[in-house]
Amino acid sequence: MNNKTINIAYCTDANYLEYVATSITSVIMNNVHIPLAFYVFVYDVCDSDIERLRATSPLILVIEIDKAEIEKYQDNFTIKHLNRSVYMRLAVPRLLAGKVDKFIYLDADTLCFSDISGINKINIDEVICAVSHDSLDTNNNINAQRLNIQTGKYFNSGFLYINIGNWIANEVERKANLILFEKGETLPYPDQDALNIAMCNNFIFIDNSWNYIFNWYTEEQKETFFYVKEKLPRIIHFTGGRKPWFKEHDGLSQQLFLFYHHFTPWKNIPLRSYQERMRPTDYRVYSRKNWRQGKHLQSIKWYIKYLYSRLL
Structure with a gap:
């Protein structure tokens, strides 16, 4: 394979398949001038949906994760509530070994808006991976403090540029799984926390533009x-x-999501509702958002739901 090819991997079950397809489409449409290869690791996905994913782009290689990879966690791990993707994403570098040397791992809830060819200029020969911060306050990271990470450094794992050889040599998968087994019940961000502990600062930070957290924007910036x-x-x-794929989360981010979604085989699938997943905080957020937009009646309805939920 061309050593300039940018390899990108995702890991998903059936619930996030169309969002992975949308993320991939956003990468392709903003990088038509560079060679790309996508590796999508799937589990619990029917054949028709796998074919849909393949139809998204000829650049996609779909890899069905062996049932044994999944069942060993069901049988041997006591942390039953954790989504299996937590464990599967840790296995991706091992499963890609021999196919590529380095790759970008991306979460499904990402969209690309610009040229990513600069990743080939980032040197990760001496580290496990390149990462970006999870907070704009890089000098006082509360997650590093929570985990008692002495360096004070903590990264968001939704984007990882991984050196497979170094990942395997440092036994990141085994170490992270052991942390999940021993502490998973107490970790609010299980795989992300486990990776931060397991890598022992053997990573480099790169510009936050590689993994810019949407909530870093102000409400005004979210629309501009x-x-x-x-x-x-x-x-x-x-x-x-x-997420922008929920119909209640209207605005610029949803419009952009729908643009890329339109170029996938899921283009005719309507947006899903977020109602069943909502918490009191969500009701308050939507109330404020609708008030700012001049939708006062909708705002009052959301706020009544918020007050009612607080009384329950």
Whole structure:
């Protein structure tokens, strides 16, 4: 394979397949001038959906994860509540060994907005991976403090540029799984926390534009960021529960998601509702958002739901 090819991997079950396809489409449409290869590791996905994913682009190689890889966690691990993707993503570097030397891992809730060819200029020969921060306050990271990480450094694992040889040599998968087994019940961000502990600072930070957390924007910026080209991140990561693919989360981010979604085989699938997943915090957020938009009746309805939920 061309050593300039940018290899990108995802790991998903059936629930996030169309969002992976949308993320991949955003990468392709903003990088038509460079060679790309996508490796999508899937489990619990029917054959028809796998064919849909393949139809998204000929650049996609779908790899079905062997049932044995999944069942060993069901049988041997006591942390039953953790999504299996937590464990599967840790296995991806091992499963890609021999195919590529380095690759970008991306979460499904990411969209690409710019050229990513610069990744080939980032040297990770001496580290396990290149990462980006999980907070704009890089000098006082509360997650590093929570985990008692002495360096004070903590990264967001939705984007990882991984050196497979170094990952395997440092036994990251085994170490992270052991941490999950011993502490998983107490970790609010299980795989991310485990990776931060397991890598022991054997990583480098790169510019946050590779994994820009959407909630870093102010409410005003959330509706204008796409039009400020000189500051537009390469990749935006829509962390948290209010994803752009939920119909209640209208606005610029949803419009952009729908644009890329339109070029996937899921284009005729309507947006899903977030109602069943909502928490009191969500009701309050939507109330404020609707009030700012002048939708006062909708705002009052959301706020009543918020008050009612607090009384339960």
